[in-house]
Amino acid sequence: MNISEQLRPIFAPRSVAVIGASGVPFKWGNDVILSMQTAGYQGTIYPINPREEKILGLPVYRTVLDVPDPIDLAVVSIRAEQVPQAMRECIQKGIKGAVLITAGFAETGSRGQALQEEVTRIARQGGIRFVGPNCMGIYSAAANLNLSLPGEVPKGSIGFISQSGTFGGIFARAAASRGCGLSSFISAGNQADLDAADYLEYLANDPETKVVVMYVEGLRDGKKLFNAGRKIAGQKPVIIYKAGKNQSIARVTLSHTASIAGEDRVFDAMCRQAGFIRVDELLSLLDAAAILTRQPLPGGNRMGILGTGGLCVVLADTCVSMGMEVPELKEEHVKFIVSDLEFPPHAPAPRNPVDFAGSNRTALQEAGVLNKMAQLDYIDGLICNTPITWADFSGSSAVEQEKLLIRAAELLTAIPQKLGKPVVTVGLNGIAFSNELIVKAMDAAGITSYNTPEAAARAMATLVQYAEIKRRFAKAS
Amino acid sequence: MNISEQLRPIFAPRSVAVIGASGVPFKWGNDVILSMQTAGYQGTIYPINPREEKILGLPVYRTVLDVPDPIDLAVVSIRAEQVPQAMRECIQKGIKGAVLITAGFAETGSRGQALQEEVTRIARQGGIRFVGPNCMGIYSAAANLNLSLPGEVPKGSIGFISQSGTFGGIFARAAASRGCGLSSFISAGNQADLDAADYLEYLANDPETKVVVMYVEGLRDGKKLFNAGRKIAGQKPVIIYKAGKNQSIARVTLSHTASIAGEDRVFDAMCRQAGFIRVDELLSLLDAAAILTRQPLPGGNRMGILGTGGLCVVLADTCVSMGMEVPELKEEHVKFIVSDLEFPPHAPAPRNPVDFAGSNRTALQEAGVLNKMAQLDYIDGLICNTPITWADFSGSSAVEQEKLLIRAAELLTAIPQKLGKPVVTVGLNGIAFSNELIVKAMDAAGITSYNTPEAAARAMATLVQYAEIKRRFAKAS
Known part of the structure; x- marks a missing residue:
């Protein structure tokens, strides 16, 4: 099964379970359901919470195992220690994709790192692919699926892979102000399972995406990313911004997304070889994407x-x-x-x-x-x-x-x-x-x-x- | 007489003659009088034109020699060939400062160069200092004197020396949008007599000016400018943008203000020695000026x-x-x-x-x-x-x-x-x-x-x- 098929349950799910759904406004487990409803998601939403009965008009289930129908995607926003058990239940239910919002993993030190490895091991053994952990979700325009972005999202042809969740909403509005919109957004988080290279390969084959923009703090597997880049460069532009150029602030990327920055000159040479367009300023990502979608x-x-x-x-x-x-x-x-x-x-x-x-x-x-x-x-x-x-x-x-x-x-x-x-x-x-x-x-x-x-x-x-x-x-x- | 005293008739004139005044709207010789009137200039304005009687409500004189009262400043906007004669009459009248708007001098080739040298020789012998030629005038907030800038000009503490007249109006509005304003603007033009170093020395001693910004295409006398810079750097910030970094477009600066760009690395080293703040983008001049006037x-x-x-x-x-x-x-x-x-x-x-x-x-x-x-x-x-x-x-x-x-x-x-x-x-x-x-x-x-x-x-x-x-x-x- 190629990566596009593996990621279909995540980007085009027929049904979504929200593990950690909440009845309290402004909480993630409430926001995410509201966002899906506002964006006009057509599939079924299953709020999962052991102590509630109804959230935003939807019936609530104690666990995913209590849901009578099949589920494609699980969005997980519970405490970190509870994630391994939730992951096991997802596998038992036959769920093929997950988005782990939950933080408290590798970005917090060695205990979190061990927990992250446990979750990844469980997922791999169970045949489930996941985004995150420690991320802010995804957006998929074709599926009207918004797990991540505040407000109304302008639809368009820019696919955005980001190691910062905050930049999702900012970029959506920046794209709109430049006459463009998003085909998809992925807050990649700690990239314990799926990583930037996987998302890039997915977007290469996504007909809705004409340009890919990437916000990167560190690379899990540089070779894999640049190999993916070489395959897409002749068909679609890939624009990349790299934060963490300076070793002296390594502590900052480490505590944000457990990323290690690496040597900037090496990164630069790799961009040239892979056919990436590297930009020096954050919002130049959108400037570059806009002109590439708008002019011959x-x-x-x-x-x-x-x-x-x-x-x-x-x-x-x-x-x-x-x-x-x-x-x-x-x-x-x-x-x-x-x-x-x-x-x-x-x-x-x-x-x-x-x-x-x-x-x-x-x-x-x-x-x-x-x-x-x-x-x-x-x-x-x-x-x-x-x-x-x-x-x-x-x-x-x-x-x-x-x-x-x-x-x-x-x-x-x-x-x-x-x-x-x-x-x-x-x-x-x-x-x-x-x-x-x-x-x-x-x-x-x-x-x-x-x-x-x-x-x-x-x-x-x-x-x-x-x-x-x-x-x-x-x-x- | 130091440079501040020499430039007083230009920046704080008690009376101004407009040689080449015009009754036709949108012509320079009309615009400039209108601008002075709009800015609330308190001195006397003498339109000079051999064929008109009244312009914008003011009596017109055939030549400056026909004006009964003393004149401090002459603004000249007539054909290039007529400028030497006009300059002689200004000297005869005892005028001490001139602003030569007229183009058609060194920027057009060797004939224009010769004419420019003739005008400069006449002025030097007659003890008159002048701005230009081939310039778009000056602005002096303290004197309510606007010979140059379209629309309402925000008053403030930025002194702007420019080899582009166009940028005067643009920078005035850019300053306003950053919460600042101008103390003065000088469109330096071909710098046949007064040059950037003279203006810099003048602004160093001008109490209204807290920050100096400069748009430079080429230097007439680099050493003089950087010596002036060293004197001011400890008291006021000087911010500089240099166009014409690339030798391959020398024809462009040459035909614009008869400037020869020079080696960029040399310029950069000189900026460091002189204590200039060099910026890479045009409007960064205003960004830098704004923060320097607004924060400790x-x-x-x-x-x-x-x-x-x-x-x-x-x-x-x-x-x-x-x-x-x-x-x-x-x-x-x-x-x-x-x-x-x-x-x-x-x-x-x-x-x-x-x-x-x-x-x-x-x-x-x-x-x-x-x-x-x-x-x-x-x-x-x-x-x-x-x-x-x-x-x-x-x-x-x-x-x-x-x-x-x-x-x-x-x-x-x-x-x-x-x-x-x-x-x-x-x-x-x-x-x-x-x-x-x-x-x-x-x-x-x-x-x-x-x-x-x-x-x-x-x-x-x-x-x-x-x-x-x-x-x-x-x-x-």
Whole structure:
């Protein structure tokens, strides 16, 4: 039985037992049932508690053995010492998957470690696979199964494997704010049985997941993870953030998820070999995932840049620092590119970057220049300020202005959609000129207006990086 | 006459002539008068134009020589070829300062270079100092003089020297969004006469300016700038961003402000020697300036960290990566620190970071722990999640909740205000728990709720870095 089949009872269970169900609001054993009900889970939920009769409208059973029907998944939130017995009962009942929320295992020292080993031994002998312990559950969009995330979860195509449960809810909301959503979330916890490599292999075969993001504190089995990575890298991007880079804070990862950080340089080299995209900042995981789900991959690393004054300089410089090129426009193309614009007499001919400073132009004209640049065979992607200018608000009527802005947005969105080249824009957080109409029209087509030039360039660099990884692994296989 | 006296006619003019004034809205020669009027400039404005009679309600003169009263400053926005003659007339009139907006000089090639040299020669012989050419003017809060920035400008204590005029308006709004404002802005342009070093020396002596930020593309005279830096570093922080790090895009800086980028490693070494704080991202200039104006300097680099789960790990790790320390709590202090909190039985004793995960606590309790940690003599600063928890919204009445949150904010704000130690918090952009009441109360006391753990750690690292620079330069002088 391959890993996808083994994990089906966990990610697509027909029924779920909650061992440690509670009638007290705000307790885990109450929250988790409420979350399932809110998310519209269609299977049957069996609260297990020896002292209650009804929880959230559902009949309660003393043990899983008292439930008359078959159970696919057990969610376990009881005291650590009680877990071995509960696990034995799950096996006796024929349950094939478990999610162990309970903490108090390896992360607390040698006694907890021994208890964790006992539970793992029981599970292995009984043929049950489990998530955790010391975790905050999972989320599976396809099954409407939410054991973990507070509030409403945006559905989407990002699969998230995390050694921090806290980051589940944070990432769900961060994804939504970037126009994306989650296909699944796994709070991996101590990874006593199933580990990051298993989840990665599962997500590789999951049709709902287009991009995988991982928050890692330490590796149980680095070789296994990177082997799994090599298999998926050619099909789906895998983005990884590693905490615990510094040995001096080893005590912190150890007490959080019993993780040992390992040498950072080694980890970095392994990421390169496995085709992982490694990011340096936590929320860059979502930035990278968002651009990869929203824009086409570029054919190369040559960028066309358009903007005003210093912004052109910063964008061009940042692109080069991030490994991209900013090719000079060929003499025969300069006129074609800027024929619709009126520059002051002294202005140097724009050769990429195209600096709009001093020219009296509209958003429509800026978008026209971008569209023309995208047609050049030596330009692989476009980075520009969010096209909107003072000129858009003088002269014509409000209705006329709106028409022009929509036409500008169309010229822009045609670049990814018809020419297959990626576009990112810099809006400086509404600090520079910005207009909701054009920002929304662009956003609907996957073109993000970034707060900083570096964020825009970094998004493009991610696309360039994954395009290279994809070519490399396609060639290898 | 020292530089402060020489620049007084530019930054605190009693009267301003606008050479190239225009009656046409949206033209520079119109905008600049409107900006002065809007900002409430108290001196006299003399529009100069040979073909107009009245502009924005003001009488117009053919040349500066036709103005009956003395003039301190000339703002010049006419064609480049006309500038030498205008400069001669300014000298004849006894004007001591000029701001040359006009472009078409060294940034356009050898003919423009020759014209720029001619203008500079005339000015030097006539004893007039000037900003530019090819610039977007200046702003001086103390004089209510706005020749440059669109919209309303937030007044404050940041002095901004920039080789990009575009960034003036962007930075003014970025400062406001960080709870700060500008004391002055200088769009330095081609720096034919006055250069960054002169402006830096001027701002060093300007009582309104507490922090200097600089956007640099190339240096006219690196040695002069870094000598000026060494003089100011012990008194005021100087934060610098350098564009044009890559030689391959030299054509871009050259055509923008006639700048030659130079070797980046050399620049970096010079920054260290001069006591400049160098930042890698454009808007980090404002992030650094904001924290330096809003929080006390730490006595050392030892951080106390409080948060939930993975956030503790990421914060501790990031702090160490940025050169800070996260000392383990001494055995005898652990009880003192967490005596008000109830942790689950299995939870390891919190030794810094203090991980709140699993404990049922309120914002008030979190703030209490922070306040206690700040009292330890081996903790120099605090980084934590923005204190607000689910527990704050259950049980007590809304009025009661509000009281508790205000009390929590007081415990927090006492740390910088009474203990003299800096505090930054991570709010994850309202993605994690956040509450306007406590965020606003903290913000009023200079405690920012940052969007990412890295931004919070970077802010603290800036304080640590400047504290070290200040000690080093205080010792040296």
